[in-house]
Amino acid sequence: MINIGVGYTLPFEMVGSPWIDGETLANAMPKHQGIIFRPIHFKPFYGTFKGEPCQGVQVHIDPKTADNLVQVNYEILSLLGAPQLFPLSDAKAKKEREDPRTTMFDKVSGSDEPRKWLMEQKDMNELFAKWKRECEQFRQTRKPYLLY
DSSP states (O other): OOBOSBTBSSTTSEEEETTOOHHHHHHHSOOBTTEEEEEEEEOOSSSTTTTOOEEEEEEEEOTTTOOOHHHHHHHHHHHTTHHHHSOOOOTTSSTTOOOHHHHHHHHHHTSSHHHHHHHTTOOHHHHHHHHHHHHHHHHHHHGGGOOO
16 A cells, blocks of 8 residues: 555655655666656545655656656556555455456556556556657547547
């Protein structure tokens, strides 16, 4: 489980947990134009890990020059060891039904594809390249329909 700044003064600007080493995570993050990862120590006031000392990274973004932020999110998850972050629910619950957090992750990701890549610890750069090809294909397909 991780904290994304909700319960602290930087909601959605950081990621952290008691088990994360902020300095190590910041140094491990791939370099991106317009994005800086600063190690941070914090103690949430409420929510996940309330009152517990946590470490992680604060993500500083220059909106004019920043790279693909979706890619950055999946890179963070990959570095944190995604299989630990997506627990399956108890087998006594409905047959092979997944944890609601997993279901929600798939919904906000648009499919289960990113989660499966993370769970299988595949090279995320291959998935990012696939997405870029699909985006370019969509741009070409839509061109005849643009009015302006």
